[in-house]
Amino acid sequence: MDHFNYRDGVLCAEGVPLSRIAEQVGTPVYVYSTATLSRHFGLFQQALDWTDHLVCFAVKANSNLAVLKLMGDLGAGMDVVSGGEYARARAAGVPGSRIVFSGVGKTRAEMRQAIEGGIRQFNIESEPEMRILSEIAASMGAEVPIAIRVNPDVDAKTHEKIATGKSENKFGIPIAKSREVYAEAAKLPGLKVVGVDVHIGSQLTDLGPYRQAYAKIAELTGVLRADGHRITRLDLGGGLGIPYRRDNNAPPLPIEYGQVIRDTVGHLNCEIEIEPGRNIVGNAGVLLSQVIYVKHGEGRDFLIVDAAMNDLLRPAMYGAHHDIVPVIEPGSDNDYQPFDVVGPVCESGDTFQKGTSLPVMADGDLIAFRSAGAYGAVMASEYNSRPLVPEVLVSGDQFAVIRARPTYEEMLSRDSIPEWL
């Protein structure tokens, strides 16, 4: 459920008509709903209310400071994958004690930054990384909590670009090798083993792979404890999928996911961490765009809109689908026709949908790409020198620009021409 609905014939974000945002902020623009964000976060809290837990929002899904502040104020921890994300989480007021640091390529500088600023735990992805972290922590006189990310070799049955739990993926340490790595970790200075970490992929629409992976983690936890490690925390990753099509079978609910966690690892008496991103923010956002031209092509009509692949990359990158809806609610007597919805960028890949049925449209009409709150704005670029897409946050009948569209002057001022040129 989200808070984007038609009211008096206009698509609204909570109490705010999207047409008003388009008028005041311009298009393209991302629009997020605080009520939806809060609701989705609450569902994960509820799903784990049977145990000690921390829901760590995956910052990479949407890293706007206002979104992070909202999450942090609700009690969320943060899962970060870079020094930049760490800085964002801290700037949004989240204490280091609620931040976990994931990612396969943490640099020494990022490790130092997080140790200095405070960190709940590092999720270790390889032996070289573990040794470097040990060296750095010891040199700083610190003892940092770590979990080791194990790769359970489970097929998450999702898009290959976002599957991370198979042995051929770059993530984590093979589960068969993990005992050896934990043994080494226990001996290294500067590190304190606290848990086991796993994340098998994103946009999972079936609980089966979770069940398989978490059962392996439970077994491994028993083995590691028998080896003498104090495993008190399990970080079970993120990845629960969302419905991208209104008419589709909905993926499992957080409460059902929570039950799988309880069934598989509930008996271990560990504190549970999860790292949902997409499920919290995906359907809490839309990308609002305006039709520039309706172009009649050969055998097809193109809807050329002012949003492009640089603003919303998922369709070009993963062939992803986003429902497109008109901002003005179609009446029962509206005529529909198929459109190829495309952006202005000079690449054929800048196509959002082909042959999608929409009400007959004209220049200036507004549309919204649904389910665009996750992996939308964060992946945006200024390709074709299109200004970075702005973001708006709605709460009830108020809204605020939480990232402004840069002016050309601001864009150009980031470059410099050397004096010898």
Ligand SMILES: *Cc1c(COP(=O)(O)O)cnc(C)c1O
């Ligand atoms: C991407 C990622 C997540 C979040 O995945 P979602 O599908 O957005 O829930 C969580 N943990 C790690 C380690 C990730 O890489």
